[in-house]
Amino acid sequence: MxxxxxxxxxxxxxxxxxxxxxxxxxxxxxxxxxxxxxxxxxxxxxxxxxxxxxxxxxxxxxxxxxxxxxxxxxxxxxxxxxxxxxxxxxxxxxxxxxxxxxxxxxxxxxxxxxxxxxxxxxxxxxxxxxxxxxxxxxxxxxxxxxxxxxxxxxxxxxGFNYRWSPYSTKIKELLQNNEIGKVTSVDFHWYLNTYHGASYFRRWHGLRQTGGTLLVHKATHHFDLLNWWLDSDPKEVFAYGDLEHYGSVNAFRGNNCRDCEYAKKCDYYWDITKSERDMDLYVNNEKHDGYIRDNCLFRKDINIYDKMSAQVKYANNTVVNYSLTTYSPFEGWRIAFNGTEGRIEAWLDIPYHKKEALTQEALHALEMRQGGKEVTKYEPVIVHKLWNDHSTIQVPYERGGHGGGDKRLHDKVFVNPGTKDPFDRAAGVRDGAMSVLIGVAARKSIESGDPVRISELTDLEPRAKRLL
The missing domain is CATH 3.40.50.720 (NAD(P)-binding Rossmann-like Domain)
Structure with missing residues (x-):
C-alpha cells in the first residue's frame, strides 16, 4: 500500500x-x-x-x-x-x-x-x-x-533547479506581488571565475557543436530565470560575443594538463590526478571514446565565446541587458529590476560585499555538493520604492546544491507532489524551449550582426504572459 x-x-x-x-x-x-x-x-x-x-x-x-x-x-x-x-x-x-x-x-x-x-x-x-x-x-x-x-x-x-532556491523564489514573490509596479527593464550580469569558467573550455562544452556555446549551455539557467521572474516570453534578441581569452589566442598550448610542458608557467594548470572521482570516471575510460576531461584551455578547436552580451526584448515590452563573463576574478551575479514604482536589486557572492574565507574553487565545490549538513545564512534583497528610502530584506540562503534549489526540486517531484506551488516553478518543454531560444537567437545575432526574432526560430509564438 x-x-x-x-x-x-x-x-x-x-x-x-x-x-x-x-x-x-x-x-x-x-x-x-x-x-x-x-x-x-x-x-x-x-x-x-x-x-x-x-x-x-x-x-x-x-x-x-x-x-x-x-x-x-x-x-x-x-x-x-x-x-x-x-x-x-x-x-x-x-x-x-x-x-x-x-x-x-x-x-x-x-x-x-x-x-x-x-x-x-x-x-x-x-x-x-x-x-x-x-x-x-x-x-x-x-x-x-x-x-x-x-x-x-x-x-x-x-530540471531547472535555480528556480527552486529560496533566494530566487523571494525575487519571484516580490515581482509577483507588484512591489515595484510593472517591470520595464532589467540589468542582469553573471560572472564565472577562472576556476569554474575555465572548466567549460576544458570539456566538451568548449565546442559549439556539442554544447551550443555558453549562451545556450550555461545561460539557459539565466534566461529561464528571467522568463520566470518576468512571467513573459522573449520576443527579440540582439547580441555581441567574442573569443579573446581562451582558445587559439594564447601563445602556447599542450595536449592536456597531465602531460603539458607549460604546466609550471600556465596560470590555468589543473591537476586532474588529485581527484579520484575524475580519474575513475574519465581518465581511466579515455581508451573507450577518446574523451579528455583535462583538455588544454587553449586548443585551437575551441569555437565558443568567452565574453557575451545580449539585449532581450520581451513580449510584455520589458527590456533586459544581460552579460556573461567567463574569466572573472570571482564567481557571482547581480541583477536590478526597474519598475514603474521602484527598483529591486539583488546579488550573490560579490566578494567585496562581505568577507569570505573560502577560495573560489572551494566555493564552487560547495555549490555543487549534494548532501551534507547545510547551514542557512541570509543574503540581502534591496527594495527601493519611488519617493521613499530603500528597505533591505534578509533572505535565507544555503550554499550547497545550487543555493538549496537542487533538493527542493527533487522534493517537489518525489515527496510533495500534491502541494500547489504559488510560484509556478515547474518547467516543461515550452519553458525549456524559450530559455534555449534566447541563447540560439543571441548566437545568430552575433554571427549576422542583426536582431533575431524568437518567432522565426520555431512555431512557438511568444506571449506577453507565459503560457501556464
Missing amino acids: ENSQTRRQFLSAVSMLAAGTMVEASSLHFPFLGRKLKVVLVGTGVRGTSFWGKRLVEVYPEIIEFVGLCDINPGRVAYAKKYMGVGCGTYTNFDKMVIENKPDLVIVTTTDATHHEYIVRALQLGCDVLTEKPLTIDEHKCQQIIDAERKYNNKVVV
Whole structure:
C-alpha cells in the first residue's frame, strides 16, 4: 500500500510539473501498478551520476528503482553502476535498455547536442522524460522535441533547479506581488571565475557543436530565470560575443594538463590526478571514446565565446541587458529590476560585499555538493520604492546544491507532489524551449550582426504572459 501511494504521488508530481508548462496540455497515462517507479538514466557523466543518480538512490529508496544505466562509453557506465550503488543492467544501446526494462521515466544527462535524440526516442517508446538543461542546442532540434511531445502521449520535464532556491523564489514573490509596479527593464550580469569558467573550455562544452556555446549551455539557467521572474516570453534578441581569452589566442598550448610542458608557467594548470572521482570516471575510460576531461584551455578547436552580451526584448515590452563573463576574478551575479514604482536589486557572492574565507574553487565545490549538513545564512534583497528610502530584506540562503534549489526540486517531484506551488516553478518543454531560444537567437545575432526574432526560430509564438 505504501509503494502504491508513493507511486501515485510521484505520477501526480510529474503530471503537475509537465501539465502547466507543456506545449499541449494533457495528463500522463501511467498505470498505477503499486510498485516503485522504474527509472533509467542515459548519460553517466558527473552530473548524471551524482544529482540525478546517487542522490536519488540515497534519498528516495522507497520511491525510485533504477532499472538501467546507459552511456556510449562502457567504462563510464560500469563505473556509474558502482558509484551509484545500484544493481541494474548497464547498456551502450539506448533502445535495448528501454525495450528490455520498460521504464516509466527516462532521465537524460548526455551531452547537450544529443538531448533531442534521447528525448524524442523515449517519447516514441512510451516513456516520460526528465532532462537536464538545456533542452537542446538549436532551433531545429528544439522543434523536433516540440513536435514529438505533441505527437506522443508522454511528457517532458526540464530540471531547472535555480528556480527552486529560496533566494530566487523571494525575487519571484516580490515581482509577483507588484512591489515595484510593472517591470520595464532589467540589468542582469553573471560572472564565472577562472576556476569554474575555465572548466567549460576544458570539456566538451568548449565546442559549439556539442554544447551550443555558453549562451545556450550555461545561460539557459539565466534566461529561464528571467522568463520566470518576468512571467513573459522573449520576443527579440540582439547580441555581441567574442573569443579573446581562451582558445587559439594564447601563445602556447599542450595536449592536456597531465602531460603539458607549460604546466609550471600556465596560470590555468589543473591537476586532474588529485581527484579520484575524475580519474575513475574519465581518465581511466579515455581508451573507450577518446574523451579528455583535462583538455588544454587553449586548443585551437575551441569555437565558443568567452565574453557575451545580449539585449532581450520581451513580449510584455520589458527590456533586459544581460552579460556573461567567463574569466572573472570571482564567481557571482547581480541583477536590478526597474519598475514603474521602484527598483529591486539583488546579488550573490560579490566578494567585496562581505568577507569570505573560502577560495573560489572551494566555493564552487560547495555549490555543487549534494548532501551534507547545510547551514542557512541570509543574503540581502534591496527594495527601493519611488519617493521613499530603500528597505533591505534578509533572505535565507544555503550554499550547497545550487543555493538549496537542487533538493527542493527533487522534493517537489518525489515527496510533495500534491502541494500547489504559488510560484509556478515547474518547467516543461515550452519553458525549456524559450530559455534555449534566447541563447540560439543571441548566437545568430552575433554571427549576422542583426536582431533575431524568437518567432522565426520555431512555431512557438511568444506571449506577453507565459503560457501556464
